[in-house]
Structure formats: C-alpha cells, structure tokens
Amino acid sequence: DAKTTQPNSMESNEEEPVHLPCNHSTISGTDYIHWYRQLPSQGPEYVIHGLTSNVNNRMASLAIAEDRKSSTLILHRATLRDAAVYYCILRPSGSQGNLIFGKGTKLSVKP
Amino acid sequence: EAGVAQSPRYKIIEKRQSVAFWCNPISGHATLYWYQQILGQGPKLLIQFQNNGVVDDSQLPKDRFSAERLKGVDSTLKIQPAKLEDSAVYLCDSRFVVCVVTWEVHEQYFGPGTRLTVT
Secondary structure, eight states, X not given: OOSOBOOSEEEEETTSOEEEEEEOTTXXXXXXXXXXXXXXXXXXXXXXXXXXXXXXXSSOEEEEOTTSSEEEEEESSOOGGGOXXXXXXXXXXTOOOOOOOOOOXXXXXXX | OOOOEEEOSEEXXXXXXXXXXXXXXXXXXXXXXXXXXXXXXXXXXXXXXXXXXXXXXXXXXXXXXXXXXXXXXOEEEEESSOOGGGOEEEEEEEEEEEEETTEEEEEXXXXXXXXXXXX
16 A cells, blocks of 8 residues: 555646645655656656655755655646646665555646 | 667557567666556556566466566566456566665656557
C-alpha cells in the first residue's frame, strides 16, 4: 500500500500557482520524498525530490514540513501542459527499491 | 536526448496468445524495473533487476509472466498465455543510485510504456 495520502483531484487556472499537498505521517528518518507526474499516454516523469530541506528546480519547488509528515509540490505558474497525475512517493535513502505508487492527484488546468 | 526505449508502443492480442515487450534502459544504469499500470491506477512493480540478476520478483505472476535481462542491459518481459486482465500499460524504469553516507546520486527515467490490449 502507498505510504502517502493525496487528494484525488485538483483544479487550477493557467498562469496561477498550484500547491499540491501530500501527507506521509509514517515517514522514517531516511526516506526521501519524491514527486513524479504522468501526462496522458506517457510514462511517469521525475519532478523533484528532497529529504529535509526545501528544494527548487526548473520544474517545481518542494516544501517539506519541519516534522516531515507532509510536503507540498509547488508549480509556480501552471500551464496547460502541467495537466497530469502527480504522484508523491517515499523512497528509502540509498535504496534502489520499489516505488509504491498510489492513485496520485489529477491536476486539471483551466485556460 | 537519449531516453529509455520500449517497444512495441502498442499491442493488441487475443486472450491465450503470447506477447513480449522489450526495454533498452539508459546506458550505465544497473537497475531496471518493469511496472504494470492498469487504467486509472498507479504503476505496480512486477520485477526488479540489478545488472542481470533478479532482485525482487515477488509480485510477478510467474505462472504466465517471465522476464530476463541476460547481459545486464536490455530486458524482455513476456506473457504466456495472456488473460483479459493483463490489459495495461507496461512501463520500464531505468535507475542509477549511488549513496555515500548522506550524499546521494539518484538518476531515474521511465520509458514511454507499451500499451497492451487483450481481447
């Protein structure tokens, strides 16, 4: 079973910021928080990951709560191409273990 | 940019027929996974390879599914015989992870998948 909880769906307007939440109350000290997204008819795509500190890359920002029991993926300006299913997944540090996907959050972006 | 290659992209077969999928991972990636993604669900692990050895095949239905990665590079996944419930997208995940104490390199890419329809 997935170790994370996400809303089933969210809506956003184009060019507005989007905050996608994820709860992971059973996270262990060595678990990385990963985010992937899957566009229609494509394989999952890595978005960002972090351990304790907030992270930024060209695609998004990841805000991690101080107790690490939740995190938020931030898309600073949503575009129509950001419409996808977003998955939040925990991965033990250094492991090449299985990624356990939940159902993710389906993000719709309105023009 | 080179990525993970999978073929075929689409396949339609009748139940009880056989089918094979092929994956060519990123060069240098020792770890390869096959996932099954049924419509409306997240991907689910079928098998994990480290080089040419199987690390985890606990969720592979071994009575009908088989997979190999003979030279530690390309991999094939086979279904024989197929059932209606095998209709899904089959994803290949190519990964490279190095961890030294608290420093980690994690590189991972998924292929585009093979969409299988069993009629």
